Amino acid sequence: GGDFNQKIDYVFKVVLIGDSAVGKSQLLARFARNEFSLESKATIGVEFQTKTLVIDHKTVKAQIWDTAGQERYRAVTSAYYRGAVGAMLVYDISKRQSFDHMARWLEELRGHADKNIIIMLIGNKCDLGTLRAVPTEDAQEFAERENLYFMETSALEATNVESAFMTILTEIYRTVS
Numbered sequence: 001g002g003d004f005n006q007k008i009d010y011v012f013k014v015v016l017i018g019d020s021a022v023g024k025s026q027l028l029a030r031f032a033r034n035e036f037s038l039e040s041k042a043t044i045g046v047e048f049q050t051k052t053l054v055i056d057h058k059t060v061k062a063q064i065w066d067t068a069g070q071e072r073y074r075a076v077t078s079a080y081y082r083g084a085v086g087a088m089l090v091y092d093i094s095k096r097q098s099f100d101h102m103a104r105w106l107e108e109l110r111g112h113a114d115k116n117i118i119i120m121l122i123g124n125k126c127d128l129g130t131l132r133a134v135p136t137e138d139a140q141e142f143a144e145r146e147n148l149y150f151m152e153t154s155a156l157e158a159t160n161v162e163s164a165f166m167t168i169l170t171e172i173y174r175t176v177s
């Protein structure tokens with residue numbers, strides 16, 4: 001058993017973008033390893049993590065890229081976006097500014113990425129409902145206007161994390177298959 005010699009039908013590169021501290025690395029840790037840390041450090045070294053899953057009887061290797069402290073505007077290099085077929089634009093529902101910055105992250109993404117890239121807007125930390133600074137409707141409206149998928153998640157409570165990644169990966173699969 002195991003995945004030795006497993007035949008991979010597709011490799012999908014998906015990039016995580018958004019302001020620092022919105023929870024990108026913890027979303028990835030939750031999805032790839034079902035882990036979460038409250039004392040998450042800035043990502044060092046590791047550029048991406050992979051998870052192999054099955055969609056429509058095909059073996060898909062999701063290669064999810066995480067920024068390593070390059071969240072300052074325009075610090076993310078074009079190599080990061082190269083070959084990406086999906087992107088998750090992440091903000092923190094308790095930090096209005098992180099949502100207000102989504103427009104320029106999107107602009108930067110569209111400037112670098114393939115025009116057919118599948119994009120999902122993610123409002124993370126939905127467990128912090130009492131501190132909410134971004135109404136769900138505001139994000140929904142932005143997502144509709146910009147043609148993005150949208151979901152609210154909590155990496156801490158594992159809410160919608162699997163679902164968000166599966167949605168974007170399935171949509172990518174549908175566009176390439």
Ligand code: GDP
Pocket residue numbers: 019020021022023024025026027037038039040041042124125126127128153154155156157
């Ligand atoms: P990044 O800079 O975007 O990669 O953010 P991190 O993943 O490093 O997370 C920043 C901080 O937010 C860390 O202290 C995390 O533990 C915390 N965090 C991440 N996701 C959540 C979440 O869903 N809920 C809560 N309450 N905290 C979170």
Ligand code: MG
Pocket residue numbers: 024025026041042043066067069
């Ligand atoms: Mg990080």
